[in-house]
Amino acid sequence: MTLEIDHGILTGRRPDPTAPADYIVVQADASQREAYRRLRRDVFVREQGLFATTDHDRADDDPRTVVLVARSIAGEVLGGVRLHPAPHASTEERDLGWWRGSRLAVRPDARGATGIGAALVRAACAWAESLGALRFDAVVQTQHHPLFTRLGWTTTGDVELQGRPHVALSWPIARVQRLAEATKSPLGSLLAGLGAPQGGAPAPGFWGDDGVPVPGSDLVAACDAIxxxxxxxxPEWAGWCAALVNLN
Structure with missing residues (x-):
């Protein structure tokens, strides 16, 4: 799978750009997935006691779930995180682009200044966008909240899981904004002068609106897309939305 991202965010400590990275984040193969599962058990069951016997859930059985691991140069799995479609009580069979990150775990001797946790989170965000996610969120333990806010996540509320305090957060997906700018902005020259003047100056042709009235006609030029x-x-939902946004 090819990612249109800056792969610099996937590497370990590199104060000197010419120095080799301590680790790199990659999509896990079968053996790395198993190492990641063992690490999760060590962290969430044995170390934290968050789960009694296993932290395995249905996301592990979903074939769409992606596992990313931080791998040392020697090939050791130092940490990992997974991405999967978010569970919905009433629409579990309908994936409309809502993805979730979970089970972020880092080996005790690899925590701290290595930055592995942050690298895994950044990689997960980039991967979610490459998957076409329209929404990407996570529920994390309270002690990890500052890490996510430093990385640009938005806090959406406090929740309790497994009897422990957690925080719900959302990552702002910029892909849709980039798509709108790339596809709508060229229409600016066609719509030039159709907007209201600002302070006596001619209005710019592109404001990012869903539609604009065409002078001298009963038409509205719409430029929304699905x-x-x-x-x-x-397809049925997409068709409904296509009509909705243009009628609006």
């Missing part, structure tokens, strides 16, 4: 991934996942 993402191809949405059409693939639920």
């Amino acid at each position: 993402l191809p991934t949405m059409v693939e996942r639920d």
Whole structure:
């Protein structure tokens, strides 16, 4: 899978750009997935006592789940995180682009200044966007909240899981904004002069609105679009949304 991202965010400590990285974040193969599962058990069951016997859940059985691991140069798995479609009580079979990150775990001797946790979170965000996610969120233990806010996540509320305090957060997906800018902005020259003047100056042609009235006619020029991934996942819903946004 090819990611259109800066792969510099996936490497370990590199104060000197010419120095080799201490680790790199990669998509896990079968053996690395098993090492990640063992690490999770060590962290969430034995170390933290968050689960009684196992932290395995249905996301582990979902074939769409992606596991990313931080691998040392020697090949050891130092940490990992998983991405999977978010569970919905009433629409479990309908994936409309809502993904979730979970089970972030780092080996005790690899924590701290190595930055592995942050590298895994950044990699997960980049991977979620490459998957076409329209929403990406996570529920993390309270002690990890500062890490996520430093990385640009937005806090959405406090929750309790397994009898422990957690925080719900959301990562701002910028892909949709970039897509809008790339596809709508070229329409600016076509719509030039159709907006209201600002302070006597001619209005710019592109404001990012869903539509604009065409002078001298009964027409409205609409420039909204539906993402191809949405059409693939639920054509009927995509068609309804296509009508809705343009009628609005």
